[in-house]
Amino acid sequence: MNKLILIVMVICLNVQICKAYKNGTLWPGKVVRLDVDASAGYFNPQWSVNNPTVSLSGSGFYRNVTADRYFGGTCIITCSYDYYVGTSKYNRKVTWEYDCADNTFTLSPTNMNIGIGKSKALSWTFDWATYKVPAMQFSGYDPSIIDVSPDGTVLGKKEGSTTVYASSDLGSN
Numbered sequence: 001m002n003k004l005i006l007i008v009m010v011i012c013l014n015v016q017i018c019k020a021y022k023n024g025t026l027w028p029g030k031v032v033r034l035d036v037d038a039s040a041g042y043f044n045p046q047w048s049v050n051n052p053t054v055s056l057s058g059s060g061f062y063r064n065v066t067a068d069r070y071f072g073g074t075c076i077i078t079c080s081y082d083y084y085v086g087t088s089k090y091n092r093k094v095t096w097e098y099d100c101a102d103n104t105f106t107l108s109p110t111n112m113n114i115g116i117g118k119s120k121a122l123s124w125t126f127d128w129a130t131y132k133v134p135a136m137q138f139s140g141y142d143p144s145i146i147d148v149s150p151d152g153t154v155l156g157k158k159e160g161s162t163t164v165y166a167s168s169d170l171g172s173n
Contacts, residue, residue: 023096023097023098024098025098025099026054026065026067026075026098026099026100027067027100028067028069028070029067030067031065031066032064032065032066032098033058033062033065034063034077034096035061035062036061036062036079038060039083041083042061042081042082042083043082044082045060045061045079045080046080046081047063047078048077048078049065049075050075050077051073051076053067053068053069053071053075054066054068054071054075054077054098055068063077072100074100075097075098075100076095076096077095077096077097078093078095078096079094079095080093080094105124105126105166105168106124106125107123107124107166108122108124109122114146114156116156116158117155117156118156119156120153120154122148122152122154122164123152126168136150136152137166138164138165139164139165139167140163140164140165141162141163142160143157144158144160145157145158145159145161145162146164148164
């Protein structure tokens, strides 16, 4: 007698579903809010960003995104979360891509003659508008020849030659 054997196989797959958005440009200091349209039953949101100059803050299914400085290239922000359909667990990933061009600044004058005990001001301009006040740092100069204050005022102290390097929290030159 032949017996009929019925084998029932249940396969549960952990399928990842992705959505991707191309969103525009991040500007330093300007906050962009990202939300995941999370229905009931969505859980375990995990956020990440691939650029160390971009900060994420917030909780759950939203994040505030802020560029801390200008950077060249793109930035990808990802929110991955889980949900169930019946007894099958799924993972969904949402990504946003932002551009940000690198910003340089122009420092002037590039050469300066200054008398002992006299002062002159350095000035700088950034190529793009910004949403935060740039902080400048000056370094590399010989402090026995000149002194450079945080506002860019150069004071001559003695005869000699030295180089001043400038950097900013928004860009570089």
